Amino acid sequence: MPHITLKPLDREETRQAIMAMRPEIGSAAHSELISMVEEVTGGVPLFIEEICQWIAENAASITDRLAPAGSSSRISVFEGILQARLEALGPAKDVARAAAVAGNRFNLELLQKLSPEYSDETIxxxxxxxxEAGFLIRVRPSGEPDYGFRHALIRETIYNALLRxxxxxxxxxxxxxxxxxxxxxPWLGTAELAEHAERAGLIEEAIDQFVIAGTESSSRSAMAEARQILEHALGLCERVAATDTRDALRLSAMVVLGPILTAVEGPNSAPARKLYEDGVVIARRRPVAERAKWFPIYWGWWFTDTVMDGERAEVVLSDLRDVExxxxxxQARHCVWAIDFNLGRHDRCIxxxxVGLSLYEHGQGKANAALFGGHDARVCGLAHRALSLWFVGKPASAIHSMSEARSWAQQTGHAGSIAHAYLNEAMLHCYxxxxSALRSVIADLRHLTERHHMPALVAAAQIFEGWCDGNAGQVESGREKMRQGLGLHGELQTPEDEPVYCGMLAELLTRTAEVDEALALLGSAAAQAEAGGSRFWLAELYRxxxxxxxLQGDAEADVIAALEKSIAIAAEQSAVPFLVSAYETLQSSGLSPELSSRYRDRVERAKSALEPGAALIVNPEPAVRH
Known part of the structure; x- marks a missing residue:
């Protein structure tokens, strides 16, 4: 919301304000008093109003009592005047102080709880x-009224004057x-209630309430608000003296904050990785009986790993093997299907x-959309199944499963789950x-980022858009857009999709005759995929x-070696599109009839088993001219 700075009133405007409020002291005969009021108030209308009211109530010695005030003490003069007016109101002063603690809104019933020493009639x-004195207003005039302070500064002044x-x-x-x-x-939200606990010195209770408030904000996709609340809760944990209690409270905040960081900043972001690394250290020193409770911490630690080789997943599964x-x-299978996909084990992923989706109906999956990777497990499962179905040659089933993922994500209403569905849908259209379909999802991604701060989505949208532009004739600008997006992606996301992106960029680099750079990029992407466990795109990188x-006329032995590796990996993974495309590249090259003969039957069986109803490839890539 924009802030508008209002200029203070000048001398003449101050005189007019005094005349409007108190004509008896605004005349020329009181010019010295008007000067003092202007000096004391600095032209602030609320100060003018309060001083005029006070003058009317304290006619004697006004000039002497105002004379010492200068601009540096305007607030203190205002405070003194306000307190002097309150003191004259008897029990009302105590009610005003209780109301100042209650906040911007309160009612008779609440004040009765805060001022039990006074009767209902007295309050x-x-x-x-x-x-009547101008301190309060009725917020709701009909029915049982609610009340509020006429000005926030009045409440703040009364509040600050209270002893700690x-x-x-x-x-x-x-x-x-x-x-x-x-x-x-009922107007007090959980976060406001938590603030009252904090101000009361009830730190543990405040942390509990802030975690609940952060969960509420996250569930309605108010990510920035949730992050601020939960980071504040973590900060409060440092004020808890008992180590055991402090650890449990920190973990409770981390469970909710971690997925927000992975959704907003990206799973490869420094804040997300550090939170989960710290969280696992704490969780592993907690009693074994608690491990199911802190499972989201283990899961996030696996999810933010930059090496997708399954090692952390094995630790997670080992620590939680006996949890019924x-x-x-x-959620353990949530880990497993992602690992199987990254390793190219598509049948196992499916x-x-x-199995995981059958468990979803019996567990708390629907309620835990915000706890595991910042997205719903069913959305993730349907999306990964769609991608693996494409790899095994079932494009129509893949499209249907991805449509289910998108539909379920929208039903959850959870921004992180919707983002996860969009990103995977974009990847399927990319495959x-x-x-045309990819550009539609790019628009969805950009619209989502307009409503939620999600830098990782911005990076992905830019990569996809650059590739689409490059394939629409804008090769140079598309290439640069992809380079920029990849730079941002590397800072925010874990690397499992980078082999795909690198292959896309290599395609554009080839069209701009930057073949050496394309080869270097493919080499580094393949090495990273081998080392990091993201092997599902390896066959395409080698092809x-x-x-x-x-194209460069390199030694035939090097070409054959790359093709053999591509075909062997595709065959091992049952990656039908890559098996077919690598075999066709081999056939068109006229190289190694022996290799061609070895895989001929396998390729023919794969082609004959292709699912009808949708194309594996909608727009085949133009052949590279050798």
Whole structure:
């Protein structure tokens, strides 16, 4: 919301304001008094109003009492005047102080809990007095009224004048009363209630409430708000003296904050990785009986790993092997199907998803969309199954499963889950080279980032858009857009999709005759995929490398070696599109009849088993001219 700076009133405007409020002191006969009011208030209308009211109530010695004030003490003069006016109101002053602790809104019932020493009648009369004196207003005039301060500065001044011990006691009374009965102050959200606990010095209770508030914000996709609340909760944990209690409270905040960081900043971001690394250290020193409770920490630690080789997943599964909990076992398979996909074990990925989705109905999957990787497990399972179905030659089934992932993500209403569905849908359109459908999802990604701060989505959208542009004739600008997007992606996301992106960029580099750079990029991408466990795109990287070696007229042995590696990996992974495309590249090259003969039957069987109803590739890549 924009802030508008209002200029203070000048001398003439100050005189007019005084005349409007108190004509008896605004005349020329009181010019010295007007000067003093202007000096003391600095032209601030609220200060002018309060001083005029005070002057009317304290006619004697006004000039002497105002004379010492200068611009540096305007606030203190205002505070003094306000307190002097309050002191004259008897019990109403105590009610005003309780109201200042209650906040911007309160009612008679709440004030009764904060001021039990006064009768209901006394508090009601005090409210009438404070309204008449100009301190309070009725917020809701009909029915049982709610009240508020006429100006935030009045409330702040009264609040700041309270002794610290008295403030804490009032905050504690409010937190206790409203905590037992939220209907006492239904306008108070969980975060506001947590603030009262913090101000009362109830740090552990405040952390608990801030974690609940962060969970509520995350569930309605208010990511920035949730992050701020939960980071504050983690900061408060440092004020908890007992190590055991502090650890449990930190973990409770980390469970909710981690997925927000992975969704907003990206799983490869420094904040996300550090949070989960710290969290696992704490979780592993907790009692074994608690491990199911802290499973989201283990899961996030696996999810943010930059090496997708399954090592961390094995630790997760080992630590939680004996936990009999449908949700834990579902989320364990959530790890498994992602690992199987990255390693190119597509049949196993599909099987793990099928088992996991059956567990989803019995566990807490629907309620835990925000806890595991910042996305819903069913969305992830349906999306990964779609991608693996494409690899095994079932494009129509892949499209259907991805449509289910998108539909379920939208039903959750959870931004992280919707983002996850969009990213995977974009990847499927990329696999199929369906540029029209891909541009539609890019628009969805950009629209989502307009509503939620998600830098990782911006990077992905830029990469996809650059590739589409390059395939629409804007090769140079598309290439540069991809380079920029990849630079940002490397800072935010884990590397499992980088082999795909590198292959896409190599395609554009080939068209701009930057073949050496394309070969270097393919080599580094293949090495990284081998080392990091993201092997699902390896066959395509080696096929594209073979084509570029042919283009450059390199040794036939190098070309054949690259093609053999591509075909062998595709066959091992049952990656039908890559098996067919690598074999066709081999055939068109006229090289190694022996290798061609060895795989001929395998390729023919793969082609004959292709699922009808949709094309594997919508827009085949133009042949590279050798």
């Amino acid at each position: 009601g009369n005090a409210l009438d007095t404070l309204i 011990r008295r403030r804490q006691a009032l905050h504690q009374s409010l937190f206790s009363a409203v905590g037992r009965d939220r209907n006492l102050a 909990d449908a949700e834990v076992q579902l 099987a793990a998803v099928d 199929r080279r369906d540029f 594209r490398r073979a084509e570029l070696l042919l």
